[in-house]
Amino acid sequence: MKKTLVALVFSVFVLNGCGRGGPALAPMTLDGNWQLAGSRSAKQFPQLSMSLLVNGSQILAAGSMDTQCTGSFFTAGGGFSLAGTIAGDGTFQLTDAFPPPSTPPLPGLVHISIQGRVPRQGDLSWTGSYTLSNGGTNSTCGVNQAGSFQAVSLPPVSGTYVGSVSGNASSSKVSIQIAQQPAVERTTPTHSTFYVPLNGTITIQNAACSMQGKTSSPSFLSLLSGDQLILQFTMDDGSTVLGLGYLNDASETEIILNALGTVEGKCHGVFQSGTLTKQ
16 A cells, blocks of 8 residues: 555745745654653653554554553563554544453553644654553552653664673674664554564674574564564574664664573573664
């Protein structure tokens, strides 16, 4: 389906003889990756980011959220999918794309709602508000939070990240070369989803084994959701390396690897974590 930006892009052409003239303002779209709230590097909660894909007046969102439980040191979070429609005045609301079938809602499940407005001509960002709630009644982790934000654009992820990781084996030197690809929409008779593929290679070196690999097929096995990276590499020894990480902030100077694990092959069972720095 051909993607339409008419509902989202306010193109401005400054014509000769109109006003003072000058260069045209660059049109802006909601498509892309956005940091809405919080900071992983500063450990500020809630940490809320998402990727957006717009098709006509329909908006799809795939993102990542982590927040602190009320009155507790526990945190709640994970990936999410939202959907919504742009109204005639440019406002929109994003809610659960796949509402849980259970009634009452699943215990502890945090529901996310995002309200916003399409950028106006000349805007460099967009503003909105969020609501995070599981009713606040979960005995382990109650969440009932709301706030406003000014969205910060996250540039397309691209580059080489290098660093040391450690865990249940000797420390490893890891180099990941990664490049963000265009979003892929997947439509069924009942709903639409999308993902942002990541392509790249990985090199792992440690005392026990050294290996190289590239992102696995099909493409949805390695993807970006807001600031969250989910990675799967097929290695030259036949093993699979799985990774879960996050961009440190909008500078994208670091990838915080929460987990990097090897399945099968000569490094089977090695699980490590660490920080990789952009070169």
